[in-house]
Each structure stands twice: as structure tokens, then as C-alpha cells.
Amino acid sequence: MKMQKQDAVCIIPLPWKGDRYRHKLHSICSRICSFPPSLAKYFILNYSNEGDIVFDPFSGKGTLPLEALLNNRIGWGNDVSPEAYILTKAKVDKIIPKIFFQYLKKLKSQMGFIKSTEDVDPKVKVFYHDSTLKQIIELKELLKNKKSKYAIFTKAIILGILHGSSSYSLSLRCSHSYSMSPGYVKKYAEKNGLEKPIRDVIDCIKNKSLNCLKEGVPSFCGKAFNYDSRNIKIDSDSVDLIVTSPPYFAIQTYAYDNWLRHWFLGYDYKDVNRLLVNTNSEEKYGQFMLDSMKEMYRVLKEGSKCFIVIGDVKKKTSKGDVVINTAEFLIKYVKEAGFTFERIIIDKIPQGRKVFNSALCSAGISTERILVLEK
Ligand SMILES: C[S@@+](CC[C@H](N)C(=O)[O-])C[C@H]1O[C@@H](n2cnc3c(N)ncnc32)[C@H](O)[C@@H]1O
Structure with missing residues (x-):
């Protein structure tokens, strides 16, 4: 079932929700804030063709590029965090x-x-x-x-x-x-x-x-990059589809949440933290996302789609907690980056979803939205 172009906000039964199957290679390492392979697969199958380049500029543990390779696409992933880069690279470099x-x-x-x-x-x-x-x-x-x-x-x-x-x-x-x-x-x-x-x-x-490795490895090879999302050294107009989930506003726990993994790789998590956007300012977060979306726009081919999965967050203010609908907050930046805004799809996060750790739950994230954009 392919989604039809319709209202600006579209609440639908999400087609990937029932698909619990995940290829064994996805289980190399569990990491908070990952999206399910079934979500990646849904967009890959419906919005790209075999042989296309499918890219995630915030690839985390490499779910999107791996799922792309498993579906005969060329999966590319980028993440500035060293442990995420290793996890992504391990999934896109075909081993024997x-x-x-x-x-x-x-x-x-x-x-x-x-x-x-x-x-x-x-x-x-x-x-x-x-x-x-x-x-x-x-x-x-x-x-x-x-x-x-x-x-x-x-x-x-x-x-x-x-x-x-x-x-x-x-x-x-x-x-x-x-x-x-x-x-x-x-x-x-x-x-x-x-x-x-x-x-x-x-x-x-x-x-x-x-x-x-029980279920084998994909026959396609992909690429992993280790750049800041605002300056990704890949060619303009080279990507057929982007599916991504950027860091959520006011929740920058990736470095500390992986401190032991960073230690093993020879990094201090505090140094890694400096590479990530670390702000509670809406203006600075908006600027970061604008610069990142300009890069996404640059690398995408004309007429291609970009899906951005982003959660609502709770922000503490002097007047109490305020829930920020990040997807709506980002619309003005999306347009400034050059994209045509198509719509927002709503995805309620089920209670007890394993990938969301206590930091995210206490941050009050209960709804994820998917921004649908086109170049
Ligand atoms: C929500 S997670 C992505 C999870 C991924 N979709 C997955 O399934 O594993 C956001 C990622 O953005 C990365 N990140 C944060 N700031 C970044 C930046 N400036 N450039 C590139 N990656 C960044 C974090 O390391 C984190 O892995």
C-alpha cells in the first residue's frame, strides 16, 4: 500500500508497524533511538528502485543503509559519532x-x-x-x-x-x-x-x-561516511532517496549513552559530545537543521523524496514543561533549505518501545512524526 498525496497532516495506520521481521545483521549492536528496519524497508521499497542510492545522513547503527542493501539498493550512511560510523561501516562493507x-x-x-x-x-x-x-x-x-x-x-x-x-x-x-x-x-x-x-x-x-551472519550478507556493497551532517563530502545530485532521523531537539545524550563503546574505540565521550549539536536553544537547533537540510537537498537528485522521522519533545521552561512539535517547528526551515513540503505523517510511539531509553521517555517523547519532502 503506497501512501497517497493528501492532507498536510496525515494520521494513518502505519503500514510497516506489523512487520516485526529483521535480518540478523541488524542485531550486531543495539543502540537507542534507532528506527525499525520495517520503517526503512517501507520507504525504500515504495520510493526507490533496485540499484538506486539510498542515503541516511544520521545513520546511527546503520539500519537504513543495511535495509537498502538487503533490498538490492546501494545503501549509504553517514554519522559524525565514531561508534555509529563503525556500526554503519560494518553493515555496508561486504565481508566474507x-x-x-x-x-x-x-x-x-x-x-x-x-x-x-x-x-x-x-x-x-x-x-x-x-x-x-x-x-x-x-x-x-x-x-x-x-x-x-x-x-x-x-x-x-x-x-x-x-x-x-x-x-x-x-x-x-x-x-x-x-x-x-x-x-x-x-x-x-x-x-x-x-x-x-x-x-x-x-x-x-x-x-x-x-x-x-546466520542469514548471510547482502550481495550489494554500500558506503559509510563520518562527516558532520552540515558538510557531507559527497557529490551533489547523487542520491535517489533519503530516509533519516536527526538528533531530537533538547535531547543530546548520544555521546554519554555510548561512553563505554567510545572508550573501547579510544575516544573520550566528552570529546565526541563536542561534535554533536548540544543546545537547548530552538534558534540554534533550527539553524543546525537548516544547514543539515541544505546538505540533504544538495545531494539529492531532482524530483527525489526525503523522509525525516522526528519526535515531539518536552522542553522545560520557567512556566513549566512545553511540548514542542518538532516536525511543525521545522517546516519553515524545510522550505528555506529549498524543499517542497508535502505533508507530515504521524507515528505514535507505542509504550514500552525498547529502543527508547528512559532519557527519551522522561523527555516526554510520545509522538514521532515523519516529514515528507521533495526536491
Ligand atoms: C536518531 S539517531 C539516528 C538513528 C538511526 N536512524 C538508526 O536507526 O540507528 C541520530 C544520529 O545523529 C547523529 N548525529 C548527531 N549530530 C550529528 C551531526 N552533526 N552530523 C552527523 N550525525 C550526527 C547521532 O550520532 C545519532 O546517531
Whole structure:
């Protein structure tokens, strides 16, 4: 069912809602604020053709580019955050599983050189048994600055098991989707007697990868970029479709929510935070979105569509909380960026949707809207 051009605001039963299937590669790493693969697939199938370039300038864990590749399109993703870039790149660079498992074997043969974890940040130690931590540090060292697709895939799998509660999670039992606060985890673990598991880290990577690769890899290759959305170094008029979800106004928790993953990749989350828009000012957020949408407009081909998934947010003011309908707020910027505004589709966020962490829930996001634009 393709949506018809109709009213400026269109509340419809969303066609992708019932589709719960997701290809196993989507499960490399859970990350807050991801949209479901079924949403990406719906727009890809209805608004692009096989072989087209489909792009997400805020790609997060790479849901859109992977779904594009799975549907015989060329998936491109861009994200300024280093861990999101790794996750996106792991999904668009086609790996050969046999070579990947040989690569893991070689990594294992190089391990065993760390004797002590004395110098490791105590905040990190909260999460790991000493024996597991030694292996994590060795892999951190061995993979540092390594850019081959097998190194990237290994890093992505490690990001996905660095914390969580599955049989291959490396940490004590905690959230899989976001890196929890060490202070909170320490107290909770002491109170509830949580044990730090002793893991063979390479075995855990292998088992997690076997699961993610169960359904194979796409036959198409895509591209991953690591630019600020306001200055993406890709050609003008090169993209056939954009489906994206930018950072929400007044909610800039991506850096801290991934602090442990950043640590593994060799970054301080505070430095990553400086790369992201960090503002509670509507004017500054509007300017950021205007500049980002100008880039989206530039890279899109004439007549192509752009779908922007964006949530309402609650903003604290001296007069109490005010709900901001971000999609409507953005309309004037959309037009200034050059786009023709078509309509807004409403998507109610179901209660308990896993990808929304407590920060977003307490920020009062209950409705997501999809801005439909055309170049
Ligand atoms: C709502 S999330 C996107 C989630 C993605 N659709 C998915 O399914 O995983 C927004 C993303 O924007 C990224 N981001 C924030 N500021 C950015 C910027 N200036 N340039 C590029 N990416 C940015 C964040 O790192 C975050 O991954």
C-alpha cells in the first residue's frame, strides 16, 4: 500500500508497524533511538528502485543503509559519532565470513600480552572481571587504528557485546542498548550481588558473529561516511532517496549513552559530545537543521523524496514543561533549505518501545512524526 498525496497532516495506520521481521545483521549492536528496519524497508521499497542510492545522513547503527542493501539498493550512511560510523561501516562493507573467522583466529594468536589492568579507568573496571578486561584491552590495542573491513566488523561485534545480559555479553548484567552510569551500576551490583563473568572474548565474538551472519550478507556493497551532517563530502545530485532521523531537539545524550563503546574505540565521550549539536536553544537547533537540510537537498537528485522521522519533545521552561512539535517547528526551515513540503505523517510511539531509553521517555517523547519532502 503506497501512501497517497493528501492532507498536510496525515494520521494513518502505519503500514510497516506489523512487520516485526529483521535480518540478523541488524542485531550486531543495539543502540537507542534507532528506527525499525520495517520503517526503512517501507520507504525504500515504495520510493526507490533496485540499484538506486539510498542515503541516511544520521545513520546511527546503520539500519537504513543495511535495509537498502538487503533490498538490492546501494545503501549509504553517514554519522559524525565514531561508534555509529563503525556500526554503519560494518553493515555496508561486504565481508566474507570464512575470512572473518580466520581473522579472529589470527587475533587470538596475538593475545595474552597484558599482565595487569592496574592502569585501567576504575569506571570501566566496574563492568568487567579482570580476566575478561585483560582480553578487551588487548583487542582494543590490536584493533587501534585498524581500518580493514575485517577489523571494522570485529570492532562492531565487540561494541555489540561490550555490555548487556546475553550469554556472550562481556560485562555484568546491564543494559545492552546504552552504556549505563558506572556509579549506578556499582551500587546496584553490590546490592544485588551481580557477578562479573569470566569470558573467552574471542569465543564470544565468534558466537555473536555466527548469530548475526546466520542469514548471510547482502550481495550489494554500500558506503559509510563520518562527516558532520552540515558538510557531507559527497557529490551533489547523487542520491535517489533519503530516509533519516536527526538528533531530537533538547535531547543530546548520544555521546554519554555510548561512553563505554567510545572508550573501547579510544575516544573520550566528552570529546565526541563536542561534535554533536548540544543546545537547548530552538534558534540554534533550527539553524543546525537548516544547514543539515541544505546538505540533504544538495545531494539529492531532482524530483527525489526525503523522509525525516522526528519526535515531539518536552522542553522545560520557567512556566513549566512545553511540548514542542518538532516536525511543525521545522517546516519553515524545510522550505528555506529549498524543499517542497508535502505533508507530515504521524507515528505514535507505542509504550514500552525498547529502543527508547528512559532519557527519551522522561523527555516526554510520545509522538514521532515523519516529514515528507521533495526536491
Ligand atoms: C536518531 S539517531 C539516528 C538513528 C538511526 N536512524 C538508526 O536507526 O540507528 C541520530 C544520529 O545523529 C547523529 N548525529 C548527531 N549530530 C550529528 C551531526 N552533526 N552530523 C552527523 N550525525 C550526527 C547521532 O550520532 C545519532 O546517531
